[in-house]
Amino acid sequence: MCDTCGCNITPGNEALAHERHHGHEHTAVEVLSNLLDANDHQAAHNREHFRTHGVLAVNLMSSPGAGKTALLEATIDALGGQCRIGVIEGDLETENDAARIRARGVPAVQISTGTACHLDAHMVHEAMHAHDLDALDVVFIENVGNLVCPASFDLGQHRNITLLSVTEGADKPAKYPVMFRASDLVLLTKCDLLEVLDDFDPAAALAALRALASEAPLLHTAARRAPALAGWLDWLRTELAGLRAEAPAPQRAVAE
Amino acid sequence: MAVCQALIDQLEALAASHGATRVTRVLLRVGPLSGVEPALLDSAFGLARAGTVAERAKLQIERLPVRVSCRSCGHTSKAAINRLLCGHCGDYRTRLVSGDELQLARAELEIPDAAEAAG
Numbered sequence: 001m002c003d004t005c006g007c008n009i010t011p012g013n014e015a016l017a018h019e020r021h022h023g024h025e026h027t028a029v030e031v032l033s034n035l036l037d038a039n040d041h042q043a044a045h046n047r048e049h050f051r052t053h054g055v056l057a058v059n060l061m062s063s064p065g066a067g068k069t070a071l072l073e074a075t076i077d078a079l080g081g082q083c084r085i086g087v088i089e090g091d092l093e094t095e096n097d098a099a100r101i102r103a104r105g106v107p108a109v110q111i112s113t114g115t116a117c118h119l120d121a122h123m124v125h126e127a128m129h130a131h132d133l134d135a136l137d138v139v140f141i142e143n144v145g146n147l148v149c150p151a152s153f154d155l156g157q158h159r160n161i162t163l164l165s166v167t168e169g170a171d172k173p174a175k176y177p178v179m180f181r182a183s184d185l186v187l188l189t190k191c192d193l194l195e196v197l198d199d200f201d202p203a204a205a206l207a208a209l210r211a212l213a214s215e216a217p218l219l220h221t222a223a224r225r226a227p228a229l230a231g232w233l234d235w236l237r238t239e240l241a242g243l244r245a246e247a248p249a250p251q252r253a254v255a256e
Numbered sequence: 257m258a259v260c261q262a263l264i265d266q267l268e269a270l271a272a273s274h275g276a277t278r279v280t281r282v283l284l285r286v287g288p289l290s291g292v293e294p295a296l297l298d299s300a301f302g303l304a305r306a307g308t309v310a311e312r313a314k315l316q317i318e319r320l321p322v323r324v325s326c327r328s329c330g331h332t333s334k335a336a337i338n339r340l341l342c343g344h345c346g347d348y349r350t351r352l353v354s355g356d357e358l359q360l361a362r363a364e365l366e367i368p369d370a371a372e373a374a375g
Contacts (some may be wrong), residue, residue: 022365025369027274028363033266034360039262119267152259152292177337204360
C-alpha cells in the first residue's frame with residue numbers, strides 16, 4: 001500500500017479519506033512479540049502432532065562431517081526391529097543422505113534447502129506429513145550441518161541432540177554456545193579415534209558444556225563399534241518410554 | 257535473512273491491523289544467546305524491507321545483556337555468552353534471566369487521518 005496513489009483507501013476508510021484532507025499521525029505501538037512467532041507456532045503444532053502419534057521427534061545437529069548420518073545408520077542397525085525409525089534429512093543439495101538411510105530399509109524424506117543453512121518448522125511440517133507416523137516410533141530430523149543457524153529455529157522436536165566429533169576442537173561448546181546450550185544431549189562421536197588423537201580432551205569438552213549452565217549428558221559413541229552405542233541407545237529408549245508414558249496412544253500398537 | 261523476513265511479515269501485519277501506510281521506526285531487543293547477530297540483521301533488513309511498508313523504516317536494535325540467576329545461592333549476576341556460571345558462587349546450575357531475546361518491541365506507524373478520525 002502507499003499513500004500517493006490511493007490504493008490504501010478501502011471501503012472501510014473511504015469516507016474518512018474523502019471527507020478530510022490527508023494528515024498523518026505517527027503512532028508508536030508496543031508489540032513485544034518474538035520475531036520467530038510464526039515458526040514457533042508451527043513448531044508447537046508439529047510437536048503435538050508427533051506426540052499424539054506416539055512418535056518421539058529428535059533433532060540432530062552438528063557441524064558438517066561430525067557423523068550424523070553414520071550415527072543414524074549404526075542406530076538403525078543396532079535397534080533392528082525393536083524400534084521403527086523414520087528420518088527427515090536436511091541438506092542444501094542432493095538426496096545422498098536419504099539414499100544412505102533408505103538403503104538400511106528405513107523410510108527417509110529428503111528436504112533440499114537450496115541456499116538456506118537450516119531447517120525450519122514449516123519445512124519439517126511438510127516432511128512430517130510425507131511419513132506414515134502411525135508406522136513409526138522415532139523420527140530423527142537430521143538438520144543441515146551447521147553449528148550456528150539451526151539453533152535458532154524450533155522444528156517441533158521433543159529433544160535436541162548435538163554431535164561433537166573428536167576430530168574437532170573440544171572447545172566447540174564455548175565457540176557455539178547457542179547451539180550447545182539448547183542441547184538435551186551431546187554425543188561425542190568417533191570416539192574409536194581417541195586412542196590415536198591425543199589432543200582431544202573429553203574432560204575439556206564436558207567443562208565447556210557445563211560452563212553453559214547445561215546439565216545435558218555427554219555420551220561417548222563410535223558409529224563403527226556397536227558396543228560404544230549402548231549408552232546412546234539406552235538414552236533413546238528411555239526418552240521414547242517417557243514420551244509414551246506422558247501421552248499414551250491407545251489406538252495404536254506399540255512396538256516392543 | 258529468514259529472521260528478517262519474519263520481521264517484515266510481522267510489520268506488514270501490524271501496519272494492516274492499524275490501518276497504517278508506513279512503518280517509520282522499529283525497535284528490536286536482541287540478546288546474544290538468540291543466535292542472531294545484530295549487525296547482520298541490520299544489513300539484511302536493508303534488503304528485505306524493499307517494497308514493503310517498512311521501506312523507509314529506521315531500525316534500532318537494543319542489545320540485551322546476558323544475566324543468570326543461580327539455583328544454588330539465588331543471586332543474579334551478569335554472565336558471558338559462553339560462561340553462564342553464577343558470578344557469586346561459581347555454580348553452573350543457573351537459569352537464564354535475560355540474553356536469549358529476539359523481540360519486536362515497538363514500531364512507529366504512520367496512520368493517515370488518524371488524528372482527525374480520533375478527534
